[in-house]
Amino acid sequence: MFDQILQFLITGLTTGAIYALVALGFTIIYNASDVVNFAQGEFVMMGAMSTVFLAAGDNGLPTPLAATLSVVLVICVGIFLQRFAIAPARGASVVTTIIITIGASIFLRGLALVVWGKDIHGMTPFSGETPIHIGQATLLPQNIWVMGGTAVMVLAVHYFFHYTMQGKAILACSYNRDAASLMGINVGLMMMVAYGLSALLGAMAGILVAPISFTSYDAGVMLGLKGFSAAILGGMGNPMGAVVGGLLLGLIESLSAGLISSGYKDAIGFIILLLVLFIRPSGLMGKRSSDRV
Amino acid sequence: MNRLRGPIILAAILVALPLLFPDNYFVTVVVTTAVLHAILAISLNLLMGYAGQISLGHAAFFGIGAYSSAILTTQHRLDPLLAIAAGMLITGTIAFLIARPILRLKGHYLAMATLGFGIIISIILVQAGHFTGGPDGLGDIPKLVIFGWAVESDFHWYIVMSTILILVVWLVNNLIDSRSGRALRALHGSEIAAEMMGINTTAVKSAIFVLSALIASFAGSLFAHQQSFISPDSFSFFFSIELVTMVVLGGLASTYGAIFGALVLTFLPELLVVFEDYEVMVFGAILMAMMIFMPQGLFVGFEKLAQRLYRKFFASQTIDKEQRDVA
Numbered sequence: 001m002f003d004q005i006l007q008f009l010i011t012g013l014t015t016g017a018i019y020a021l022v023a024l025g026f027t028i029i030y031n032a033s034d035v036v037n038f039a040q041g042e043f044v045m046m047g048a049m050s051t052v053f054l055a056a057g058d059n060g061l062p063t064p065l066a067a068t069l070s071v072v073l074v075i076c077v078g079i080f081l082q083r084f085a086i087a088p089a090r091g092a093s094v095v096t097t098i099i100i101t102i103g104a105s106i107f108l109r110g111l112a113l114v115v116w117g118k119d120i121h122g123m124t125p126f127s128g129e130t131p132i133h134i135g136q137a138t139l140l141p142q143n144i145w146v147m148g149g150t151a152v153m154v155l156a157v158h159y160f161f162h163y164t165m166q167g168k169a170i171l172a173c174s175y176n177r178d179a180a181s182l183m184g185i186n187v188g189l190m191m192m193v194a195y196g197l198s199a200l201l202g203a204m205a206g207i208l209v210a211p212i213s214f215t216s217y218d219a220g221v222m223l224g225l226k227g228f229s230a231a232i233l234g235g236m237g238n239p240m241g242a243v244v245g246g247l248l249l250g251l252i253e254s255l256s257a258g259l260i261s262s263g264y265k266d267a268i269g270f271i272i273l274l275l276v277l278f279i280r281p282s283g284l285m286g287k288r289s290s291d292r293v
Numbered sequence: 294m295n296r297l298r299g300p301i302i303l304a305a306i307l308v309a310l311p312l313l314f315p316d317n318y319f320v321t322v323v324v325t326t327a328v329l330h331a332i333l334a335i336s337l338n339l340l341m342g343y344a345g346q347i348s349l350g351h352a353a354f355f356g357i358g359a360y361s362s363a364i365l366t367t368q369h370r371l372d373p374l375l376a377i378a379a380g381m382l383i384t385g386t387i388a389f390l391i392a393r394p395i396l397r398l399k400g401h402y403l404a405m406a407t408l409g410f411g412i413i414i415s416i417i418l419v420q421a422g423h424f425t426g427g428p429d430g431l432g433d434i435p436k437l438v439i440f441g442w443a444v445e446s447d448f449h450w451y452i453v454m455s456t457i458l459i460l461v462v463w464l465v466n467n468l469i470d471s472r473s474g475r476a477l478r479a480l481h482g483s484e485i486a487a488e489m490m491g492i493n494t495t496a497v498k499s500a501i502f503v504l505s506a507l508i509a510s511f512a513g514s515l516f517a518h519q520q521s522f523i524s525p526d527s528f529s530f531f532f533s534i535e536l537v538t539m540v541v542l543g544g545l546a547s548t549y550g551a552i553f554g555a556l557v558l559t560f561l562p563e564l565l566v567v568f569e570d571y572e573v574m575v576f577g578a579i580l581m582a583m584m585i586f587m588p589q590g591l592f593v594g595f596e597k598l599a600q601r602l603y604r605k606f607f608a609s610q611t612i613d614k615e616q617r618d619v620a
Contacts, residue, residue: 036401085581092588094400095347099541100584102534107577114570225408225530232405267416270409277406278394 003136008258009251014143014212016250017150018044021205022227023234023242024157025198031174031237032194035086035097039105041224042112043202045217047074048210049112052121063126071203077108078199079192087191105224112217123210146208153204154243160197161239170194226269233273235286244285249273296470299549300463307455311448321447323563328454329512329519330555332461334539335548336508341537342546343469344501345481346396347404350411351536354506356418356528357384358513363431363523364424373437377514384510385503392499411533418525430524437518450519457515458552461508465548468504477501481546542583544590553592 022040029037047070054066061069085104089097126145131138161167170190172180181187205223206215213219230249234241252272257265276284307328314320337351361380365371371379395406418425425431437444437453444453468474476497479487488494517523535558543554561579565572587594 030401036404085585089585089588092584093545095341095537095541095545096584096588098404099538100581102538103577103580103584105577107574107581110571110574110577113573225412228405229409232402236401261420263420264416267413267420270413274395274406274409274413277398277402281398281402283402 004258005255006134007137008254010137010139010143012251012254013247014146014209014250015254016247017147018205018209018223018246019226019230019249020243020246021150021153021201021208022223023230023246024154024239025201025205026227026231027237027239027242028157028194028198028201030231031239032170032191033082033086033174034094035101036094036228037081037198038098038101038224038228039081039108040198040202040227041220041222042105042108043074043078043199043220044206044209044223045112045215045220046077046108047071047203047206048123048215048219049116049121049206049217050074051207052123052210052215053116055123063124067207070207071200074199074203075196078195078202081199082192082195086195087188105220109217109220116217118217120214120216121210122214123207125211140212142208142211146212149204149208153201157197157201157239166190166193229270229273232283233276235283238283238285238287241283241285245283248284296466297463299466300459303462303552304455304459307459311451319563321451323559325447325451325454325519327556327559328451328458329516330536330539330559331552332454332458332512333509333536334543334551334555335458335461335465336505336512337536338540338543338545338548338551339465339468339501339508340505341540342551343474343477343481344498346498346502347400347537348407348505348533349404349530349537350407350409350414350533351505351509352528352530352532353411353414354384354388354509355513355516355532356414356525357387358510359517359523359528360418360425360431360513361510362514362517363434366435367431367433368424373435373514373518374439377511380514381507381510384506384513388503388506389499392502393495396495396498396502408530408533412530415525415529418528425525428525430522430526432522434517434521434523436521437515444518454515454519457511462548462552469548473497473500478546538580542580542591544592544594547590547592550590550592554590557591 022044025040025043026037029035029040050070050073051063051066054061054069055063060066081101081104085100086097089100092100125140125142127141129140129142131140133139159167161171169180169185170193172183172185173187173190173194177187180190206219226249227246230246231242232245233249234243234245249269253265253269256268260268280286310320310324311317333351333355337348340346340348340351358377358380361383362373362376365376365379366373391410395403395410398406419428421427439453444450469477476487476492479490479492480494480497484494513528516527539554539558540551541554542557543550543552561576562572565575568575583591
């Protein structure tokens with residue numbers, strides 16, 4: 001029983017790490033521009049799919065190079081999204097921007113369908129498939145890649161926002177756009193950096209998890225929803241909340257799949273999310289908001 | 294009189310269409326679907342447009358209605374009309390129970406909660422195969438018989454759906470102009486201000502949530518009888534999003550906008566079939582472009598455009614006239 005639980009924890013933390021990265025991407029865009037980006041899952045899908053296709057075949061690129069090129073490609077997509085879809089609609093209502101990003105996600109999914117087709121693709125694990133045994137539970141090298149990679153990126157994002165000029169400039173824009181602009185910050189550029197960073201996190205998440213969960217043109221939808229759930233669970237706008245929310249959601253799903261029912265695991269995740277919101281309407285670590293009259 | 298003008302114009306259009314294009318696939322099938330979508334969009338618009346509460350899970354109520362009708366008529370041999378009423382009772386109860394805790398949430402949290410509710414319901418529809426037939430769905434749903442008149446052909450359904458759309462529009466128009474309707478709009482403006490004026494905002498919000506769910510459930514029952522086969526796919530998260538898009542595309546807080554949005558979003562895929570593989574991509578691009586250039590919705594967008602053209606045209610004439618007068 002103990003080994004079984006340990007196995008569920010390993011699986012849960014791995015999925016949770018991916019959710020955490022997607023949620024972190026959500027949070028960065030939300031903080032920078034007040035937009036809930038429903039195309040976040042598509043960044044994940046595009047990162048994985050383009051790596052698979054760049055590395056495929058006899059003249060395929062070596063995986064690290066393919067992955068790097070894919071990340072650059074997805075960053076460009078993120079910047080394009082900001083420049084040509086979000087920026088022109090500045091001042092639009094929340095619902096309108098939601099529909100715009102949904103439109104963008106449908107567009108990107110359609111594009112992936114045309115370019116890469118409908119098939120489901122796997123990717124070879126980065127460093128073999130020799131499992132490490134901990135008691136009866138097994139830990140695959142790819143699990144370590146996912147968890148380690150996520151940890152590195154979360155720390156890097158933390159460093160970026162707290163110790164670099166660029167990161168602080170983005171934070172300044174999210175507090176007060178006009179004031180930031182008056183301080184000589186190039187707000188337009190900072191928005192593009194934020195979207196690019198968020199796309200980078202999404203693409204990395206996609207590449208890390210592809211060897212475990214496979215990928216296809218519509219793989220981004222569910223991941224995007226889970227990322228949004230994780231961000232809300234932790235408290236929208238709080239980066240640490242997003243990470244905690246992601247890990248928690250992954251653990252809840254894997255435990256309920258193992259102990260209760262695998263068919264209902266997503267439903268149980270959402271039920272717990274609803275219960276948390278009923279008790280704490282702004283998530284676990286969200287700031288309690290007060291209305292301005 | 295003003296309140297009746299809209300429904301009358303709508304009725305005239307819906308009567309004229311089959312007279313102008315008899316036996317046309319687009320009229321009997323596609324317009325019927327558009328009318329069903331319009332009923333759903335209007336019910337969602339009550340909540341989103343007038344009360345200002347976003348919902349990304351409206352398809353759930355549509356689904357509960359459809360499945361209640363399907364299960365009660367096939368497995369329990371209940372009369373279709375009674376099953377519709379029972380479905381509304383079930384949906385109403387569920388909506389009433391979740392209304393208060395869910396509507397306490399705001400903005401993105403409310404969006405997430407309604408989204409989660411919708412997904413929970415669609416997972417149950419897939420997983421509870423014992424009742425719902427699972428992912429394969431339920432078939433052999435009996436025909437709808439209204440006082441001895443069996444609704445059979447596509448054209449019969451065109452008549453039924455159109456009649457119900459007109460009734461719903463009339464009902465909503467009256468509601469919006471009533472005391473509760475004003476309370477609703479006040480609440481959209483500022484919840485706190487509305488509360489200060491003595492409006493019980495929680496009660497008003499819950500009531501409109503339940504009403505909107507009831508209409509969706511009714512539409513769901515009709516859909517089940519019309520199709521005679523239903524599966525969870527029709528009530529997924531994607532359909533909820535499609536409904537929200539109809540409402541926003543048409544223009545929030547406008548019943549005719551919601552109808553317009555439903556019409557556009559039902560016809561667009563039919564027209565985009567010519568793009569074959571590129572269909573999904575083009576659809577996404579059109580959706581983005583429409584929201585970027587007309588963020589207040591197409592209905593308002595076209596109205597403004599028309600006004601501008603009108604003013605431009607007439608303004609130049611008045612200037613001409615003034616100049617002539619001076620001369």
